[in-house]
Every structure is written in structure tokens, then in C-alpha cells.
Amino acid sequence: MIVLGIESTCDETGASIVENGVRILSNVVASSADIHERFGGVFPELACRRHIDAIIPVIEEAMAKANVTPDDVDLIAVAKGPGLVGALLIGMNAAKGLSIAWKKPFIGINHVEAHLYAAMMDPSFKNPFPALGVVLSGGHTLLLKINDIGSYEPIGTTVDDAIGEAFDKVATLLGLPYPGGPHIERLSREGNPKAFSFSAGRVKKNPLCFSFSGLKTNVLYAVKGQNGQGKTEIVNRADVAASFQETALRDVVLKASLAIKNFECRSIVFGGGVCNNQRLRDLFSETLPEMDLFWPPLNLSQDNAAMIAGLGFQKMIRNPKGDLLDLEVQTRIPIA
Numbered sequence: 001m002i003v004l005g006i007e008s009t010c011d012e013t014g015a016s017i018v019e020n021g022v023r024i025l026s027n028v029v030a031s032s033a034d035i036h037e038r039f040g041g042v043f044p045e046l047a048c049r050r051h052i053d054a055i056i057p058v059i060e061e062a063m064a065k066a067n068v069t070p071d072d073v074d075l076i077a078v079a080k081g082p083g084l085v086g087a088l089l090i091g092m093n094a095a096k097g098l099s100i101a102w103k104k105p106f107i108g109i110n111h112v113e114a115h116l117y118a119a120m121m122d123p124s125f126k127n128p129f130p131a132l133g134v135v136l137s138g139g140h141t142l143l144l145k146i147n148d149i150g151s152y153e154p155i156g157t158t159v160d161d162a163i164g165e166a167f168d169k170v171a172t173l174l175g176l177p178y179p180g181g182p183h184i185e186r187l188s189r190e191g192n193p194k195a196f197s198f199s200a201g202r203v204k205k206n207p208l209c210f211s212f213s214g215l216k217t218n219v220l221y222a223v224k225g226q227n228g229q230g231k232t233e234i235v236n237r238a239d240v241a242a243s244f245q246e247t248a249l250r251d252v253v254l255k256a257s258l259a260i261k262n263f264e265c266r267s268i269v270f271g272g273g274v275c276n277n278q279r280l281r282d283l284f285s286e287t288l289p290e291m292d293l294f295w296p297p298l299n300l301s302q303d304n305a306a307m308i309a310g311l312g313f314q315k316m317i318r319n320p321k322g323d324l325l326d327l328e329v330q331t332r333i334p335i336a
């Protein structure tokens with residue numbers, strides 16, 4: 001089955017052709033991160049304008065690179081949410097339009113679930129369920145139990161900022177470009193992770209939930225002083241970055257380790273842009289040497305349409321009807 005995947009939840013316009021859920025024939029991503037850089041975060045209207053300009057050329061490029069025609073496509077899969085409403089509508093309407101024009105079925109896909117499926121597209125992936133799913137992205141910080149593709153139980157989430165958002169905001173505080181995660185990782189290599197004793201939040205009612213707003217305030221005070229009004233001595237930015245990164249990532253490893261015990265998971269499946277972070281990968285390998293760890297390939301950890309097409313195939317073989325054309329986008333979707 002040849003699936004055209006379409007992704008437009010945030011600031012990446014993506015289209016991809018995937019065969020039978022795993023074989024990626026093309027994966028095209030156009031990012032508008034450059035225009036958001038001076039705002040230190042995604043500016044929704046500007047992201048939408050870029051999606052409008054990019055969506056058709058990106059789809060055409062994905063089809064051309066995969067050497068497929070509309071006749072070859074068996075299914076159109078589109079990210080239906082969660083995400084920015086205007087951005088989602090552009091991908092959704094493109095998918096519906098093509099579905100009508102080409103007379104092909106279409107299906108809406110949960111973007112967060114697709115982040116986890118990205119790691120399952122690796123040929124080395126074998127059925128390790130029940131698994132702990134760990135989604136670490138700009139919009140999500142989630143622990144969940146995966147019983148099977150499509151069957152999830154929520155374990156923990158963030159009560160304030162997503163982890164990637166915290167990386168991006170700390171990067172802005174340190175004068176680094178947007179998106180800040182990779183810059184924080186790079187700068188951290190030159191710093192001492194023990195220079196500052198920062199701490200990640202504990203959520204009283206649920207020890208498996210996350211809170212990063214206090215950690216962000218730790219960084220603000222370290223950089224700008226207690227009242228955020230500017231500081232006299234100059235701080236070593238690499239030490240701040242390294243201390244922040246180490247604290248945030250160790251918090252994820254700690255809570256994931258606890259979740260594995262409590263929920264008797266046999267492996268961990270990771271998803272989301274923060275999973276590109278090598279320190280995160282090393283910390284998990286050191287802490288859980290016996291555990292099967294399934295990371296997304298580096299080109300599939302950030303937003304892309306291959307994961308949407310791949311999961312579209314999986315959903316279609318389970319429910320061959322697909323979705324009706326009145327399917328609405330959803331800015332928020334509970335995964336379980």
C-alpha cells in the first residue's frame with residue numbers, strides 16, 4: 001500500500017510517500033523556523049502563510065522524488081491534530097481536496113501518536129509490547145503505556161511547559177537562536193553540568209508528571225538575578241546550559257525508570273524532537289543498560305510526514321474504511 005502523508009501541525013510543512021508503513025520512498029520537509037527566530041517561538045499566522053505557499057510544492061516534490069503518480073497512491077493520511085488550528089486546516093484541506101480529486105480514501109492521524117510510530121519504522125524494531133512510550137517535543141512531554149499500536153494508557157504529562165519549549169525558552173534567555181534545543185545541547189558540551197544546583201518540578205499528586213516552569217525560573221535567576229532585573233557578575237552561559245540540560249534530562253530518565261517498574265514495560269519507544277539530544281540517549285543507556293530502547297531515526301524525530309504516512313497504513317489495515325470528509329481538525333487530542 002502506497003500512502004501519501006501530509007504534516008502541517010506547527011511550523012513544518014511535510015509530505016512523504018511510504019510503502020507498507022515502513023519503506024520511505026520520499027520525505028520532504030519545508031520549515032518556517034527562520035521566520036519565527038526573531039520572535040523566539042512560533043508565530044501562528046506567519047506559520048500558516050508559509051504552509052499555504054509550501055503545501056502544494058512539497059506534495060509535488062514528495063511525489064516526484066518517490067516517482068509515483070496519483071494513480072499509484074492508495075491512501076492519503078494527514079495529521080488532524082494536535083497543533084495550531086490554522087496550520088492544521090491547511091494540511092487537512094489539501095488532503096481532503098486530493099482525496100476528492102483522486103478518488104482515494106483518506107484518514108486523519110494523531111500527530112503525537114505518529115511521533116511514537118517513527119521509532120517503530122526502524123527495521124530493527126520488533127514487537128516489544130507492553131512498552132513505555134516517551135514523547136519529548138516542543139509541544140508535548142508524555143509518558144504512556146503502549147499495549148499495541150493504537151492502544152495506549154496515559155501515565156504522566158507536563159503540568160506546565162513541554163520539555164522542548166523549556167529548552168527553547170532557556171535558549172532565548174541565553175541569547176541563542178530559535179529553535180534552541182540543539183544550541184543548548186552544543187553549548188552544554190563546553191559547560192559544567194554541576195555548576196548550578198537547579199531542580200526540576202515535583203508534581204505532588206502524580207510523581208510521574210513533569211513541571212519545568214520552576215527550572216526555567218532557576219535559569220532566569222542565574223542569568224538575570226533574583227528579581228530578573230539584571231545581574232552584576234557575568235555568568236558562564238555554557239555552565240548554565242549544561243546545568244539546565246542535565247537537570248531536565250535526568251528528570252525524564254528518573255520518571256521513565258519509575259514508570260517502567262510501576263507499569264511493567266518491556267522496552268521504551270521514544271518520539272519527538274528532543275530525542276535528537278545525544279546526552280538524553282546516553283543517560284538512558286547508562287541508567288537502563290538491559291532495556292531495549294527504540295529511538296526514532298534522526299531524520300524522523302522532528303516533525304515530518306513519513307511518520308504520518310506510516311501510521312496511516314497501520315490504522316488503515318486495522319480499519320479499512322478510513323475517515324469521512326467531514327473530519328474536523330483538533331487542536332488538542334488526548335492520546336488515550
Ligand code: KG4
Binds near residue numbers: 180
Ligand atoms: O517534535 P518537534 O519537531 O515538534 C513538536 O511536535 O513540537 O520538536 C521540536 C522541539 C523544539 O523544542 C526543539 O528545540 C527540540 O525539539 N529539539 C531539541 C534538540 N533538537 C530539537 N531539544 C534538545 N536537544 C536537541 N538536540
Ligand code: ZN
Binds near residue numbers: 111115137272302
Ligand atoms: Zn511534533
